[in-house]
Amino acid sequence: MGQQTLRVGIAGLGTVGGGLVKMLQKRPDFAPAGGVVEIVGVCARSKAARNFDISRYRWFDDPVALAGDPDIDVFVELMGGSDGPAKAAVEKALSSGKHVVTANKALLAVHGAALAALAEANDVSLLFEAAVMGGTPAIKLVREAMVADEIRSVAGILNGTCNYILTEMEALLDQGGQAPKDAFGAVLAEAQRIGYAEADPTTDVGGFDAAHKITILAALAFNCAPNFEAAEIEGIDQVELLDIKLARDLGYRIRLVASATRSDSGVSVRVHPSLAPLGHPLAETKGGLNALFIEGKTIGRIFIQGAGAGEGPTAAAVAADLADLMTGARRPVFQAPAATLTPFSAVDAAHTMTRAYLRMLVKDQPGVIAAVSETLAEANVSIDSFLQKPVQDAGGVPIVLTTHATPESVLLDAVRRIEALPVVLERPKMLRIAQI
Amino acid sequence: MGQQTLRVGIAGLGTVGGGLVKMLQKRPDFAPAGGVVEIVGVCARSKAARNFDISRYRWFDDPVALAGDPDIDVFVELMGGSDGPAKAAVEKALSSGKHVVTANKALLAVHGAALAALAEANDVSLLFEAAVMGGTPAIKLVREAMVADEIRSVAGILNGTCNYILTEMEALLDQGGQAPKDAFGAVLAEAQRIGYAEADPTTDVGGFDAAHKITILAALAFNCAPNFEAAEIEGIDQVELLDIKLARDLGYRIRLVASATRSDSGVSVRVHPSLAPLGHPLAETKGGLNALFIEGKTIGRIFIQGAGAGEGPTAAAVAADLADLMTGARRPVFQAPAATLTPFSAVDAAHTMTRAYLRMLVKDQPGVIAAVSETLAEANVSIDSFLQKPVQDAGGVPIVLTTHATPESVLLDAVRRIEALPVVLERPKMLRIAQI
Numbered sequence: 001m002g003q004q005t006l007r008v009g010i011a012g013l014g015t016v017g018g019g020l021v022k023m024l025q026k027r028p029d030f031a032p033a034g035g036v037v038e039i040v041g042v043c044a045r046s047k048a049a050r051n052f053d054i055s056r057y058r059w060f061d062d063p064v065a066l067a068g069d070p071d072i073d074v075f076v077e078l079m080g081g082s083d084g085p086a087k088a089a090v091e092k093a094l095s096s097g098k099h100v101v102t103a104n105k106a107l108l109a110v111h112g113a114a115l116a117a118l119a120e121a122n123d124v125s126l127l128f129e130a131a132v133m134g135g136t137p138a139i140k141l142v143r144e145a146m147v148a149d150e151i152r153s154v155a156g157i158l159n160g161t162c163n164y165i166l167t168e169m170e171a172l173l174d175q176g177g178q179a180p181k182d183a184f185g186a187v188l189a190e191a192q193r194i195g196y197a198e199a200d201p202t203t204d205v206g207g208f209d210a211a212h213k214i215t216i217l218a219a220l221a222f223n224c225a226p227n228f229e230a231a232e233i234e235g236i237d238q239v240e241l242l243d244i245k246l247a248r249d250l251g252y253r254i255r256l257v258a259s260a261t262r263s264d265s266g267v268s269v270r271v272h273p274s275l276a277p278l279g280h281p282l283a284e285t286k287g288g289l290n291a292l293f294i295e296g297k298t299i300g301r302i303f304i305q306g307a308g309a310g311e312g313p314t315a316a317a318v319a320a321d322l323a324d325l326m327t328g329a330r331r332p333v334f335q336a337p338a339a340t341l342t343p344f345s346a347v348d349a350a351h352t353m354t355r356a357y358l359r360m361l362v363k364d365q366p367g368v369i370a371a372v373s374e375t376l377a378e379a380n381v382s383i384d385s386f387l388q389k390p391v392q393d394a395g396g397v398p399i400v401l402t403t404h405a406t407p408e409s410v411l412l413d414a415v416r417r418i419e420a421l422p423v424v425l426e427r428p429k430m431l432r433i434a435q436i
Numbered sequence: 437m438g439q440q441t442l443r444v445g446i447a448g449l450g451t452v453g454g455g456l457v458k459m460l461q462k463r464p465d466f467a468p469a470g471g472v473v474e475i476v477g478v479c480a481r482s483k484a485a486r487n488f489d490i491s492r493y494r495w496f497d498d499p500v501a502l503a504g505d506p507d508i509d510v511f512v513e514l515m516g517g518s519d520g521p522a523k524a525a526v527e528k529a530l531s532s533g534k535h536v537v538t539a540n541k542a543l544l545a546v547h548g549a550a551l552a553a554l555a556e557a558n559d560v561s562l563l564f565e566a567a568v569m570g571g572t573p574a575i576k577l578v579r580e581a582m583v584a585d586e587i588r589s590v591a592g593i594l595n596g597t598c599n600y601i602l603t604e605m606e607a608l609l610d611q612g613g614q615a616p617k618d619a620f621g622a623v624l625a626e627a628q629r630i631g632y633a634e635a636d637p638t639t640d641v642g643g644f645d646a647a648h649k650i651t652i653l654a655a656l657a658f659n660c661a662p663n664f665e666a667a668e669i670e671g672i673d674q675v676e677l678l679d680i681k682l683a684r685d686l687g688y689r690i691r692l693v694a695s696a697t698r699s700d701s702g703v704s705v706r707v708h709p710s711l712a713p714l715g716h717p718l719a720e721t722k723g724g725l726n727a728l729f730i731e732g733k734t735i736g737r738i739f740i741q742g743a744g745a746g747e748g749p750t751a752a753a754v755a756a757d758l759a760d761l762m763t764g765a766r767r768p769v770f771q772a773p774a775a776t777l778t779p780f781s782a783v784d785a786a787h788t789m790t791r792a793y794l795r796m797l798v799k800d801q802p803g804v805i806a807a808v809s810e811t812l813a814e815a816n817v818s819i820d821s822f823l824q825k826p827v828q829d830a831g832g833v834p835i836v837l838t839t840h841a842t843p844e845s846v847l848l849d850a851v852r853r854i855e856a857l858p859v860v861l862e863r864p865k866m867l868r869i870a871q872i
Contacts, residue, residue, distance in 0.1 A: 023584060023734075030584050032659070032771040129581075135735035137581035145565075145573035148459060148466050148755030223468070279715070281741075298459075298748035299571035305717075306738035313735045319584030329765035335468040 004035040006326055007071060008101075011063040011089055012078030013044040013054070016103055016130065019315030020076065022052050031323040040071050067093035074099045074325060076318060082106035094118040094126065101321040103130035103314060106203075109212035113225035113341050116333035126333045127321035132213045133158065133290045135313025136306030137320070142220045142294060143335060149296035151221040155259035155436050156292035157285050158213040160308035161197050161204040162236045162256040166273075167286045170244050170253065183241035196288065207235035207271040210258040218260035218269050218344070221294070223336040227343035231269045239273050243429060246359060246400045247275050250387055253283040257434050267344035268352060274434040275357050275402075281305065282434060293436050350409035355384070355433035358403065360418060361396040361425040368423045369399065375421060379414035381406050396425045402433060440471040442762055443507060444537075447499040447525055448514030449480035449490070452539055452566065455751030456512065458488050467759040476507050499525035503532065510535045510761060512754060518542035530554040530562065537757040539566035539750060542639075545648035549661035549777050552769035562769045563757035568649045569594065569726045571749025572742030573756070578656045578730060579771060585732035587657040591695035591872050592728035593721050594649040596744040597633050597640040598672045598692040602709075603722045606680050606689065619677035632724065643671035643707040646694040654696035654705050654780070657730070659772040663779035667705040675709050679865060682795055682836045683711050686823060689719040693870050703780035704788060710870040711793050711838075717741065718870060729872050786845035791820070791869035794839065796854060797832040797861040804859045805835065811857060815850035817842050832861045838869060 008024075010017055021039065028036045041058035043066045060066040067075045067089040075093035077100060079086045086107055093100050095118060102108070108115070108128055119126040132138045142154060157163050168187045172179045180186040188205065191197035203209045211231040219226040236256050247254050252275035260269045276282040281303055285291040290308030295301045307313040334341055362368045369388070376383060382404040389398050403411065411430065419427045444460075446453055457475065464472045477494035479502045496502040503511045503525040511529035513536060515522045522543055529536050531554060538544070544551070544564055555562040568574045578590060593599050604623045608615045616622040624641065627633035639645045647667040655662040672692050683690050688711035696705045712719040717739055721727040726744030731737045743749040770777055798804045805824070812819060818840040825834050839847065847866065855863045 027584075032583060032768050033766070034768075034773065135581075135585075135732075136738055137577060140576065140581055141573060144760065145571075145576055145756055146752075147468060147759045148463075148752045149571075279720070281717070281720075284715070284717075296571075296752070299752050300743045300749065302572055302740065302742035304738065304740045307736045316582075316584045316732070316734050320581055323583045324580065324765070327765040327767050329760070329763040330469070331763050332468050332470075337470065 004326060006035060006037045006073055006322060007040045008037060008074045008076050008322065009041040009043070009066040009069060009072040010039060010076045010078065011043040011066055012080070013042060013050065014078065015311045016314045016318065017044070017078040018050060018052060019311035020078070020318050021054065023315050023319060025052065030319060031326045033326050035326045037322055041066050041069060063089035064092045067098065068096045072098060074101060074322065077102040077104055078318070080104055080106065082110040087111060090115060091118060094122050094124055097122050097124055099125045099127070099325055101127045101318055103128065103318060105131040105209065105212035105216060109215040109226050109228040112216065112219060112334065113338070116341060117338035119333055120338040125325060125330060127324060128216070129321050130314045130317035132216055133292065134307050134309045135316045136290060136304060136308065137317070138217065138292050138304065139220065141302065141304060142217055143331070145302070146294060146296050146299060149298045151262070152295045152297060153259060153261040154214070154217045154221050154292060154294050155257060157255055157282060157290050158258045158292070158308065159204055159210040159256055160288035160290055161191065161201070162210070163285065164196050164288045165191055165205070166236060166239065166244070166254055166256065169241055170248070172241060173245055173248070179241055184237065184239060205235050205237050207233045207256060210256055211271045214258035214260050214269055214271060218267060219334045221260060222262050222267055222344055223334065224344040225334070225341040227346070230343065230346035231271065232349055234272045236273050242398065243359060243431065246387065246389070246398065247357065250385060250400065250402060251278050252276060252433070253278060254431065255282050255285070255434070257282065257436070259436070263347065266347040268347040268349070272432050274432045276434045282436065350407060352408050353405040354408050354411060355405050355435065356403045356411050357400065357431040357433060358415065358428050359398060359400040360428040361398055363423045363425065364397045365423065371421055371423055372399070372418060375417045376414055379417050380410055381414045440762060442471060442473045442509055442758060443476045444473060444510045444512050444758065445477040445479070445502040445505060445508040446475060446512045446514065447479040447502055448516070449478060449486065450514065451747045452750045452754065453480070453514040454486060454488060455747035456514070456754050457490065459751050459755060461488065466755060467762045469762050471762045473758055477502050477505060500528045503529035503534070508534060510537060510758065513538040513540055514754070516540055516542065518546040523547060526551060527554060530558050530560060533558050533560055535561045535563070535761055537563045537754055539564065539754060541567040541645065541648035541652060545651040545662050545664040548652065548655060548770065549774070552777060553774035555769055556774040561761060561766060563760060564652070565757050566750045566753035568652055569728065570743050570745045571752045572726060572740060572744065573753070574653065574728050574740065575656065577738065577740060578653055579767070581738070582730060582732050582735060585734045587698070588731045588733060589695060589697040590650070590653045590657050590728060590730050591693060593691055593718060593726050594694045594728070594744065595640055595646040595692055596724035596726055597627065597637070598646070599721065600632050600724045601627055601641070602672060602675065602680070602690055602692065605677055606684070608677060609681055609684070615677055620673065620675060641671050641673050643669045643692060646692055646707045650694035650696050650705055650707060654703060655770045657696060658698050658703055658780055659770065660780040661770070661777040663782070666779065666782035667707065668785055670708045672709050678834060679795060679867065682823065682825070682834065683793065686821060686836065686838060687714050688712060688869070689714060690867065691718050691721070691870070693718065693872070695872070699783065702783040704783040704785070708868050710868045712870045718872065786843060788844050789841040790844050790847060791841050791871065792839045792847050793836065793867040793869060794851065794864050795834060795836040796864040797834055799859045799861065800833045801859065807857055807859055808835070808854060811853045812850055815853050816846055817850045
């Protein structure tokens with residue numbers, strides 16, 4: 001625990017990188033063990049002026065050159081992207097015997113196993129607390145607090161942009177006046193305007209960012225290679241204001257829920273817009289917050305909630321990794337020797353039991369409900385609750401129901417059968433009910 | 437990260453010690469770094485038969501002898517008690533150059549600074565994840581996740597026995613029939629019968645256990661010496677069913693809230709039965725669960741909830757500390773070199789701003805409410821809400837009110853003035869409203 005200096009190179013000077021530089025300028029001695037973090041070099045797309053001074057650091061146009069520079073001990077990768085320069089630079093750093101700290105969830109979700117092997121071969125650490133839930137220590141929790149337990153599932157809200165959009169869409173319901181026809185589009189545009197959503201929002205609203213994160217948590221929780229290909233991904237771009245309203249009438253809120261569950265038959269990793277009951281911690285996680293349940297065989301359920309993004313919190317997570325390095329702690333990247341990391345066997349979603357919300361638009365005529373309920377009974381789907389709303393316009397009557405737990409394949413078959421009914425005007429919308 | 441064996445001696449074979457032995461017998465190789473934990477010796481008050489086999493370990497009658505035994509690397513202290521054999525054994529272990537893992541909150545709250553100095557002088561670790569919130573990693577969170585942040589407050593529910601009793605008391609309200617006259621006593625007796633409360637419940641229901649825990653968290657959060665003497669402690673033994681009912685009528689639940697807050701004028705460490713609004717995560721923390729808010733200047737608020745006690749979860753927390761040792765991580769015990777650890781300067785509670793719940797029993801006659809409100813106005817206390825319940829019996833009418841934020845000294849003065857009114861039949865009961 002003596003004085004030591006950790007010499008870092010930082011690639012990427014956007015929100016998180018900038019936050020880190022500012023934090024380290026103010027408190028280079030933040031680590032309690034008594035050492036100091038010294039920024040040696042920086043690298044970014046442009047050398048343009050910033051609201052912090054980088055003139056005292058060596059400038060690199062090429063992140064790979066920074067990653068391999070003999071003067072650094074740790075390469076901090078805050079560029080993003082699963083491939084391209086981020087991957088090349090991280091590989092260079094690891095193979096040059098430097099520790100890597102990164103916030104890059106896409107890189108880890110897609111290439112995690114290979115990078116873990118490279119880190120192990122070079123006897124260095126690869127840390128990524130900032131990749132999941134920003135300043136909220138999801139990685140540390142799954143990796144260290146549950147280390148003596150057998151984790152059964154990790155599930156929660158891992159994308160703040162989606163949660164912000166869903167929260168704002170619900171707020172439209174309470175504002176009175178006419179809600180915009182395309183509520184999702186309107187809220188997204190406003191989120192982009194204030195910087196809560198990217199210009200290209202696909203990674204967030206398409207569910208891919210949450211899927212990267214749950215893939216990493218699944219690897220840590222189940223000691224396996226990250227297996228992004230096996231994730232089932234649905235975003236929030238098809239969530240309509242009508243669904244948010246009907247869900248609330250039934251006592252639920254819609255949240256983008258990412259989950260990884262281990263059972264005897266394998267692992268299921270999924271991202272879906274899902275209904276969480278009002279009062280449930282996921283339903284009560286609002287705005288840009290993130291939340292996670294971790295369930296262990298022995299410890300039971302731990303719930304953690306906090307900021308999922310933002311300059312300060314995410315930079316603090318990167319700094320926590322640097323502090324960890326300074327304690328001398330060494331751990332296998334994904335909790336097991338790299339040679340033993342194999343992708344988990346994915347459970348067939350068809351066999352997954354799910355409670356569903358089904359919303360359909362039907363003709364306003366007698367016998368409709370009977371037709372729908374008979375069809376569901378024939379498909380072997382049991383109804384839990386049923387709600388018919390007054391006619392909204394001449395286009396049809398929305399009816400919505402929730403089911404008891406049913407295999408997904410049966411539910412999808414039921415949806416097809418309902419869609420085929422002459423009284424049903426469009427393909428029923430199915431949302432899952434979170435079982436957390 | 438090669439193969440290593442950590443040789444441990446375990447003193448105390450009660451719930452947690454027994455859980456740990458069973459866990460290590462099943463999975464001695466649980467640590468992901470690849471090492472093995474080997475139990476060398478054990479020690480307990482009695483050698484009586486247990487539901488696990490200890491015949492293969494060396495038996496010690498004296499924990500100090502086990503602590504100093506040359507064959508162990510780590511002394512695991514699970515005996516409890518702030519002084520006596522636990523203290524002597526931990527001191528012996530540290531001064532013999534052995535790491536110590538303990539679940540003993542009383543020991544750390546009272547003697548933490550001296551033990552930290554001893555650990556540092558002998559270049560060994562002193563770890564205590566299991567001392568606070570059992571299997572829920574409160575220590576790790578405050579110590580490691582917030583390491584780059586400036587923590588402003590830690591506050592939550594840290595005693596599962598009290599939370600169980602308060603939850604069960606509230607359940608009495610919903611059961612119909614006549615609630616027992618002494619609801620607290622009845623629920624406590626039942627809790628003792630099923631093993632949720634100790635035969636001598638003072639440490640738990642008197643608030644001392646929660647105070648030990650918040651003292652430790654305050655030391656970690658604010659990098660100071662644990663200062664148990666400075667904690668203001670009130671237990672739940674004076675909480676009446678009537679208060680639980682009236683609080684609920686006003687939209688609150690009563691919880692034993694422990695908090696440590698840093699301000700410019702110093703640190704305030706307190707344990708009080710407090711009102712949390714229905715829907716608030718503390719109000720929704722039920723039964724034996726624990727919950728904690730940590731607020732950092734940069735990261736904002738992190739909330740964590742989980743099991744606060746129990747054989748499995750607490751043993752898993754001890755094992756997590758053993759796993760941490762095996763990573764080679766070394767940290768100052770309370771986040772700062774022992775020589776710099778000084779007790780924080782305690783804030784004068786008189787200046788603390790508090791919102792209060794005041795419940796009084798008054799004569800059933802005109803002018804009573806006017807008299808009470810005038811007295812409060814004279815004392816400079818501003819009323820937020822007011823509730824008068826129908827007469828319960830001939831003994832008087834209960835009235836209850838909540839105040840806006842007021843200095844505690846002003847509130848206590850107001851309580852004295854109200855008590856002196858001829859229409860008031862007994863000393864008003866004051867509870868604080870949690871401001872978390």
